[in-house]
Amino acid sequence: MRAASAERLHHAYLIVGRSGVGKLDIATLLAHALLCEKSPDAAPCGDCQRCALNAAGTHPDINQLDWIDTARVISVDQIRKLTSQLTLTTTYGPYRVAIVNKAHSMTRAAANSLLKTLEEPGAGVILILLADNDAHLPVTIRSRCQRVVLPLPEKSVALDWLKEQKISSPEMALEFAHGAPLLARDRATDVDLGSISEVKSRFTDFLNRDYEPAELARITADVLGTRDALTLFLQWTTEHIKTTELSALNSRTSSNGHRSERRFLSRALERLQSALRLDNPSLKTQTVLEGVLADIRIMRVRTRAETVQ
Ligand SMILES: [Zn+2]
Missing domain, CATH: 3.40.50.300 (P-loop containing nucleotide triphosphate hydrolases)
Structure with missing residues (x-):
């Protein structure tokens, strides 16, 4: 102007x-x-x-x-x-x-x-x-x-705007749209945000402790396509890494444990990234996710075993 x-x-x-x-x-x-x-x-x-x-x-x-x-x-x-x-x-x-x-x-x-x-x-x-x-x-x-x-707006600004638009789960909608508010508004109506929240909490459980990969793959494939699922898994793993780093700063647990956790999470990230790169639309979502999650589970078991030795 x-x-x-x-x-x-x-x-x-x-x-x-x-x-x-x-x-x-x-x-x-x-x-x-x-x-x-x-x-x-x-x-x-x-x-x-x-x-x-x-x-x-x-x-x-x-x-x-x-x-x-x-x-x-x-x-x-x-x-x-x-x-x-x-x-x-x-x-x-x-x-x-x-x-x-x-x-x-x-x-x-x-x-x-x-x-x-x-x-x-x-x-x-x-x-x-x-x-x-x-x-x-x-x-x-x-x-x-x-x-x-045009950069993405700040998260708090986008969330306030989504609340004004009467979007029921603004946090999850924004997460699902990778921070883009208009996309979040438009997609909020055609996806089941409540079920995605559920998938998120199961996925976090899965990163923390034993949780059946096949079961997680099944409930995820019910609500998300392969690309969306892998992208959200990546996003949530990155978030999880930040939370883990923060708690490492504030706690007195052995640094050995944290080092191994960090190693596990970065391996999981790599696995998810490579799955996203190789995404083949002709494969069934549940099959792809089962494979990736089973690999990540093995990584966790191995990394923890390495630490014990
Ligand atoms: Zn005019």
Whole structure:
């Protein structure tokens, strides 16, 4: 907005941040501000005719492009259609804004086609590309955009917001969305957070003492897919390591015991990471988890035996 008021807007922005962090909301807000009648350097007024058109989703000077769900990519045809719309004269103000959501999913041909517009954008054209991970975008695209990184909000801020949204288990929802609040809100409705809490407490039991891997694999596979399960196991193991380190600082138990516990937990982490890397979607979740958990159990038994010797 500062750049807009100084008339020094870049013609292309690349907003990068985790899925569910709010990239589309920011981009939409910026677009609406640029198109508002009052001023481009503040939040949209919400009262003018152009804001009304934006609220109704019918402003002619804004184009938004998203992937087509079935294909999960942005195709060259979609980009061609967009770039031809960008050559039209604006109806109202000086700007024509295009938002490309999930720009990281453009095919190579689509990216090449967009490149021409990035090199020679028409007068008043502002492109806003959104990407979860811009490593998937060609350097030629990245180098022509001003990059803006949206970090995850602080945990306490995200939790307060989720409580305002009346999400029943905000802590677990945020954990499940790896810290991204919008994703947490959206997924809170389609997963059973209570059951995931249950899985978490069983998993912590499993790290601490003997608990049947097959049983844990079964209750986990009932509520989670392989990727989600392994990612949460990793997250919980990391948390567990932090708790163990803290209690080691505050206790007088033998440092030998702590060293072996640390060794066990770091081996468990490695095992989970390699399982996540090798994730094969054609294998049954329960089978994969059973294998990984059985390995981790053996690691625990071995590490403890090493300490006794
Ligand atoms: Zn307005």
